[in-house]
Amino acid sequence: MLPRPLQPWGRLCRWSNPFVQLLALTVVTFGVLAPLTCDQLLYSYYFIRSWYLNPMSQEFVKQNQEDGLSALRYFERLQTPNTSERLGSEVFHPWLLITIITVQRPPEFHYVLQVASRFHRLLQECGPPCRHHQILLCNVETDPGSHQDAQLLSNFMAVVNHYGGHKKVEPGMNQFEKEKQDYTYCLEKSLQTYDPEYVLLVEDDAVPEEEIFPVLQHLLQTRFSKAHLRDALYVKLYHPERLQRYINPEPMRILEWLGVGMFFGSLLGLAYAWASGRSSLVWPIVLFFAVYSMLLVELVGRHYFLELRRLAPPLYNVVPVTECCTPAMLFSASSARRALGYLKELRCRRGFAKDTALYSLLRVRGERAFVVEPNLVRHVKRNVLLIAPTNPSRKGKD
Structure with a gap:
């Protein structure tokens, strides 16, 4: 007897059928392998918040306290230099000035010491390529003498104080306007004191990544020599991981x-x-x-895909900027002066903080700005708080 012809559904279910093979691959990948391997990745859709968020938060807080103590010991071990030997106290017109904006924060984390110690160490390790880089600490605490970490750092680097003496906060000023005025003061003081080619304005909870100086060297000397990048108003070195999808x-x-x-x-x-x-x-x-x-x-998670670009400076991506946030911003001298002029004409308020104000200038003034991917700084505060909302389009302020 001749065999009965194979029914269509039978042919469809044979393992040699590409449909069956690709369906099996899809089920195994998205239903088994990805959930098992990505359930602890904070910025993945597979992250199980109910299982891992609380213990991960506690671990981040513990690690952050240890990093703060390590940073404190780093400066305590350094031999206090003479005033003329401070990093950045006597060198003018640097190629890159790193200005750290600092305010008093919870003392157990030593935020500013973490940032300053990392920059200090990286500059020492960088050697000749970074000989024209300098660090300036900009203390915007209303009572500058109460900021003990800033007082400690004054032994190792130049420090300027926004307040003190006759300079006080304007009565009735909202917090957002104060932050903007602190920001413009630090940027303007950087230009007046050092006349640098570039200013990297860093907030005191933005710890630099190990490769920050080689990447900046490549970007500024190679990529930003191109006409469409050269005149950017600013370049962001950080964008929240939760908004990178x-x-x-x-x-x-x-x-x-x-x-x-x-x-x-x-x-x-x-x-x-x-x-x-x-x-x-x-x-x-x-x-x-x-x-x-x-x-x-x-x-x-796109965030983890972007990490592959850290293999070499030329792999870093430069794309049009997004609105949030300002932990690390790079300005050329000319663009810094333009930004100062623009910001002094604006008044910030709730819902219109300094990052929103800067972003609004791009449309109003016909300017361009860019962001570097992956991030060149790590936002310590975000790692401590571990806010990872499920809605990726939520643009809360960091």
Whole structure:
């Protein structure tokens, strides 16, 4: 007797059928492997908040306290230099001036000491390429003498105080306007005192990454010599990790996301064709792997995908800026003067903080600004608080 012809559903369920193979790959990847390997990644969709958020928060707080004590011991071990030997006290017109804006914070974390010790160490390790870099501490505490960490740092680097003596906070000034005026004071004082080529304005809870100076060297000497980047109003070195996803109201990332799909779709399609013994690619297979790659990168977390760019300075990305936030901002001397002029004409308030004010200038004044990816600083305060809202489009202030 002749065998009965295979029914359509039978042919469909055979393991050699590409549909069955790709369906199995999808189920195993997104239903088994990704949940098992990404459940502790804070910025992944697979992160299980109810299991890991509280213990992870406690661990971050503990680690941050230890880092603060390590930073304190770092400066205590240093031999206090003479005034003429302080880092940045007698050197004018540096190529890059690193201005750390500091205010009194919870003393157990020693935020500013963490930032200053990392910059100090990295400058020592950098050697000749960083010989024209300097550090300035800008103390914006209303009672500057009460800021003990700033007093300690005055033994090792130049310090300027916004308040003290006859300078007081204006009565009735809101906190957002005060922060803006502190920011403009530190930027203006940096220009007046040192006349640098570039100013890196860093808040005292933004710890630099180890590779910050080689990357900045590459960006400023190579990438920002191009006409479309040269005249930027500012360059952000930090954007909150929770706002770095592809599904976010920032259109430039959609183009990147599509590029990821096209590249990995073709690559995985070729690998599948080779493994299955097929002689050529077919567009449905490529399309499947493009969507597969895009979903995988988004669900696991774009933040972790960006970390691959740390392999070398040329791999860092420079894209149009987004609104939030200001832990680390790079200005050229000319752009700093423009930003100062703009900001002095604005008054900040709740809902219109200094980061929003700076971003609003791009449209009003016809300026351009950019952000570097991945981040070149780590926001300590964010790691302590561990606020990771499930809504990626929420642009809360950091």
